[in-house]
Amino acid sequence: MIDAAQLLTLTAILDTGSFEAAAARLGITPSAVSQRLKALEERMGTALIIREQPARATDAGTRLARHAADIRLLEQALTTDLGAGLTAERPTLRIAVNADSLASWVLPALAAMSDLLFDLVIDDQDHSADLLRRGEVQAAVTAHAAAVTGCDCHDLGALRYIATASPGFAARWFPDGITAEHLAHAPALTFNRKDRLQRDWAANLTGKRIVLPSHYLASSQGFVEAARLGLGWGMNPEPLVHDDIESGHLVALVPDRPLDTPLYWQVNRLTARALAPLTAAIRMAAKSCLRPVA
DSSP: OOOHHHHHHHHHHHHHSSHHHHHHHHTSOHHHHHHHHHHHHHHHTSOOEEOSSSOEEOHHHHHHHHHHHHHHHHHHHHHHHTTOOOOSSOOEEEEEEOHHHIIIIIHHHHHTOTTOEEEEEEOOTTTHHHHHHTTSOSEEEESOOSOOTTEEEEEEEEEEEEEEEOHHHHHHHOTTOOOHHHHTTSOEEESSTTOOHHHHHHHHHHSSOOOOOEEEOOOHHHHHHHHHTTSOBEEEEHHHHHHHHHHTSSEESSTTOOEEEEEEEEEEGGGTTTTHHHHHHHHHHHHHHSBOOO
């Protein structure tokens, strides 16, 4: 059995970033914080905190902190079931969300959950399942249809991406239409090194693997604005560029060739029941914005 006070201390250190701040939150001395952490590390047989400024978790510490968060979620669900109301401290849920979903449809679902705090990990939908496997998050929006071991998986729909650019950019770089040769020279917008959307769309369109000259821009809103300003072309989520296309600020490079990315909500089965209201809110928000998967 893991000591509850020691788990609470570990969480306080990670939340506040220091032993002194954790002591102030818990109403104990920094020495007591250090003693509790030392006892927990001895109990677990490994270091849990990297003693830097701010303090951060080792891999084992991260996993144990997620365990502590799971316990708080289950306790909250129990008190609600028993009619005891919410616990004094709202549990913090760590979830992985891709930036485009966060910018286009996820936030209303999170805003509906007044009894939770969120620690959002922004990661590509093709990689967020890895965070679930390592126990670093309790739920994730992911592109993986197969349920991660120990998780429930819910189909959300497909986020449609449209290759877009400003009218001036399209006229300059694609005067004869979208060809492999033009794509090899026209500056593309790329979110980060994990982002394959532009490359995949170009390959699907031309049948060739093209090395795209790219600007790297890790911001969904910045991505759209960069396209408006003519910095480059990029795959933008339809919900974020619909109005710009309607107004003529952006053009779809090949209107009948969008790229649909299926998304799924995966949640740790241990806390799935406690998170059922959030799952319902996520699915409702997705239904209002995403397209059915073909």
